[in-house]
Amino acid sequence: MTVTGMVSAASAGRGTVPPRIDHTRMWLIAGACVCAAAALVWTLAEGFVEPHAALAFGVLIAVGEIARITLPGHREVAPIASAGAIGYAVLSDVGGTVVHHPAQQVGAVVALGLAVGELPHLAVGRGPRWSDLCRRFLAPVAVAAVFRPFADVLSPTPGDWGPVLAVMAGLVIAAWTVDAALAAAIRAERLRTRFTVALRDEVRAQFGIGMAIGASGILIALASTVTGLVGLLVFTAPLLVTQVAFRRFADIRLTYLQTVRALSRVTEVGGYVETGHSRRVSRLASAVGCELGMRESELRELEYAALMHDIGQLSLRDPIASGATVLASPREQRRIAELGSAVIRETGVLDGVAELVRRQCEGCRGDGGDGPPPLGSRIIKVANAFDDLVGDSGDPDRTEAVLERLRMDAGEEYDPVVVEAASRVLTRPEARW
């Protein structure tokens, strides 16, 4: 669990509030279901045209769906399935024979392929992220809806490929843009962050893989005209390489997070802080960061810093009483922050995190000549104080009392904006699904 799900996790423990429904997500899923059902019914009634091509592409989509991967930030993608679906949407010719399947059939084939590919995942209890699955269905269907009516006109002929290729590329790029915007809307709703922030994160995260998917989709469609359906699998090879690379990247990202999480627990095992303290602080800090519209990369630094904010205690001779740094003297607090920051800086790759940890105990206007501490440090200060004072208790009254105490110190010690954001995070309803 990175940033995602943190919001609900943070509010889960604190009191009971009615569940909340994400409307964009609900409408997207409902729309996709209606589309898929309509396409299936229409196609079954009319019968499949060119069943061989339909079968081949359906299998490719199913295989791609089986091999789906999860990118950092809980973004589920199935590059091969998506490329296959786009390829089928803009297909005009298989080995010299022109194909005539309508957009409805594209919808049916994509829906069936995705459903079949999802079965093994469901069987082992690894259900999809439904909104991502729906987007995977809708994007190629949208391309098909625009392209299929003109497919006969747009058949590529040797020597005259310019306009056709331009139309294909334009369509794919347009579909990708709409798709990214949809993803951003859902993300913004789920994490309660601003749409513009979510859109930028989404574009950054999906740009590379999106380009690879689009290029491969067009490649598959074009190649089928020369090599027929045999070449279909071969032509997904470049994309397969891309997928492997992205998968490895996602894996190591996850491992990194697990490592930091696990090693931040050494302070707990050593009796320096209460059990679960760093985990709770990082959850609350991430949720507050989201609320305040931090970017994904900043949130990652914030999460690491929050997890490791007490690592400096390792250098202390004796643990502070029950580890609550909020009760220690300011001098002691500062020393812990400095020591922790020095340890983190030692890695040579986490300078931003080290800076957040170093300045975590400064007042909200900062002390010394460096100006106010970075937003991340101010958030960690509030989250840490909150957790030290509340502990593991989930009592809403106590939460409210502690928030009140933080508010009294806001302006001097704590940043009022952060305290208010924390209060909103801690009292809002949790997502239902």
Place this chain on the structure above:
Amino acid sequence: MRSLPVAARLYVCLVALGALGVLAAGPFAGIDPATLLLLAVLFVVAESISTMVDNGGDGGRAGISPSSSASLAAVVLVGPVGAAVVGLCSVLVVFRRQNLVKRVFNGAQFALAGYAAGHAFLLFGGEMGVPDRGAFPWIVLPYVGAILVHNAVNGALIVGLMRALGVLDLQRPKRVRWRPMATLELSSLGYGMLGLLIAAIWGLVGPFAVLLVLLPLFIARWAFDQYMAEQRAHDATLATLAQAVETKDYYTRGHCMRVSKASAMIAQELGLNAERVHTIRYAGMLHDVGKLGVPTKVLQKSGRLTEEEFAAIQLHPMRGYEIVREIGFLDEALAGIMHHHERMDGRGYPMGLAGDEIPEFARIISVADAFDCMTSTRSYRKARSIEEAVAELRRCAGPQFDPRMVDALISAVDRDGWQAPDAVEPPDDDVAEVAKQDHDDPSVPLRVAGEAER
């Protein structure tokens, strides 16, 4: 460039002359000049981008080389001589900050490989030019032949250069590692096939074929570089945090890194695959993380330990396991961390496993752990020499250590040497904390009240 040996310079000249000779011999008949020009431009661009993307990354080592698929497409489209021309054009690579000799060699190397591959392609029955629909799928056979020849010529030319430079050690390695070689060959075959894809749709969309095929590859290359960078960051972070845990005891600083190194040496000596060696590095680094759960006063106690105190020490592998068990990839390493104080005779802790019940990683780490402990200074004794430590390990092999691991460590240390830590001067202030005995030390066992030494 000045420092190049004469032999190397001669060799590069020879290769370059060969390439030029091939070009001079021709024939240029039947080559479409427009296609040739476009291919050459695309090849130069691909090569430039891949060298640009390659700054410090290891994407190249992962075998992703988009430009060679462009060169192989040339083999099909413009034949042997055309491929040679395209290959030679890599001399013109613009963005590369490379010296001239290197560029000339690269260009000539690509030219010769392309030329040979082109002839192989024709020899096996391929036809020069844009393949038509009838050519599929049988065109694959001559094409695979062409890739193999391409790789062989490339490899031979590079080996020649290495020898001329005197870099290559001519002694045969003890074990030829087939698996990585086969993997590399297979992957280059896979990437080579992309050249055929480019050739196949060249007739439809011309140079855009290259873009469509290579775009995913460049993105993959970029993602791989991201992955490598993240991996390095992860390793650095893990090492730093593992060391931070050790700062509690002055004398054991650097212990985890050295245990990690020694464990990896044993694992390599035993012929474990690269991934497991990598994992055991982590395991070695983290093996004593759980010591943090043992109260400092117990770790530093000088006299006999009470039963409870000894129990607290015995708990540290479990504590370590509890801390790191959430790190998903560690799997096998977890068992290694948890059982690194088991003994072959079953008298170890925490579970008293014996013989082969003890996981392999644990048996490795336990030997590495003891070896490093003996060769470093402790507050109660000076560091021992490597010979003494080896003798002690041999003495304990059987009842305490797995003799196989002991032998592996000894032969690895014999061959590669061992950098024992610098002798630590006892700290003069009382800030630093000093342990009076060490649970890792097989030669000075812990003293527990009411029991014989253990």
